[in-house]
Amino acid sequence: MDLHPSPEMGQRKEPTRASFPRRGWRRTRFVAGGPVASIGVTEISGGARLIDELLAVLRAGPPPDTRIKTREGGSIDLLATAFSYGIKVEELEKRLQERRLQTARAAYATFGLGTTSLLLWLYAALHMTMSSARIFSALEFLPFCALFFLLAFKSAWMNWQLRTLRIGSAVAFLGTTEAFLPRC
Numbered sequence: 001m002d003l004h005p006s007p008e009m010g011q012r013k014e015p016t017r018a019s020f021p022r023r024g025w026r027r028t029r030f031v032a033g034g035p036v037a038s039i040g041v042t043e044i045s046g047g048a049r050l051i052d053e054l055l056a057v058l059r060a061g062p063p064p065d066t067r068i069k070t071r072e073g074g075s076i077d078l079l080a081t082a083f084s085y086g087i088k089v090e091e092l093e094k095r096l097q098e099r100r101l102q103t104a105r106a107a108y109a110t111f112g113l114g115t116t117s118l119l120l121w122l123y124a125a126l127h128m129t130m131s132s133a134r135i136f137s138a139l140e141f142l143p144f145c146a147l148f149f150l151l152a153f154k155s156a157w158m159n160w161q162l163r164t165l166r167i168g169s170a171v172a173f174l175g176t177t178e179a180f181l182p183r184c
Helices: 020-039 039-062 077-085 089-127 133-162 170-175
Strands: none
Touching: 020 077, 089 133, 133 170
């Protein structure tokens, strides 16, 4: 607390007025910046940066699980993997069997959904009147059918990896001589 106020405290300072060229520049920026500000250039560039960052995260993918231990040939070492998870080998085998059941069920369920949706799409496509709007809406439904088949393939691939206890690529799964259909 100041016991002796300064003489400036009681007086009101008058705001300094900007010079004529500065005021003219501010007015010009306001008039010229109006349409640019309404477009949202800064928001658009910020959104583009966000999309770039999200794409970088997607390309990097999830970090690999370092607890799964493999041998030189790509097969899973059950003893080392069970040790890294802190469980017994029997418990790991039980979990792998449960996961095999889940992936087999998921593969058959998504394949069934894909087949059903494709057949319903085919029926609707053959029995609708031809117009550009209906054809466009029919083509919009095809990616969902493809999604079901891709999910069925992924589940079958995971089931194959769990069944053979080998980490392999999708190409290796397609090129295998073993049974293609998932088994429990």
